[in-house]
Amino acid sequence: MPKTKRGRVLWNMPSRGRGTCPICTSTRIKLLYPRTKTDGKAVKVCKRCAGAPQVKIDAVNG
Template sequence: MSKAHRGSGIRTEVNHGRGDCPVCKRTAVKLLFETTVEGEKVKVCKACNAKLKAAAK
């Protein structure tokens, strides 16, 4: 079966959801997860989202 809809949610984002992560400073990563860092909402990468969730527990 085809995978025509894979990634369709980020096609409308700027640069297809890619950018610089404000937490780890990595470049050209997908910024898919919206979290609150230092009182403001930012989009972070998958690895930083996992770290922030683990630190909150």
């Protein structure tokens, strides 16, 4: 299994895998942890928010 959360693979991703976390609004943080809202929409969150409760995920807009 290749490492998908560190190293050169990030350089091939849009914004190099970084962005603003919709949960904690940290900027330039790595958004590598997909979570799914109750309505089925996928949200990418940072490492800190990967284990966030589902209510936090559902509060994200868009």
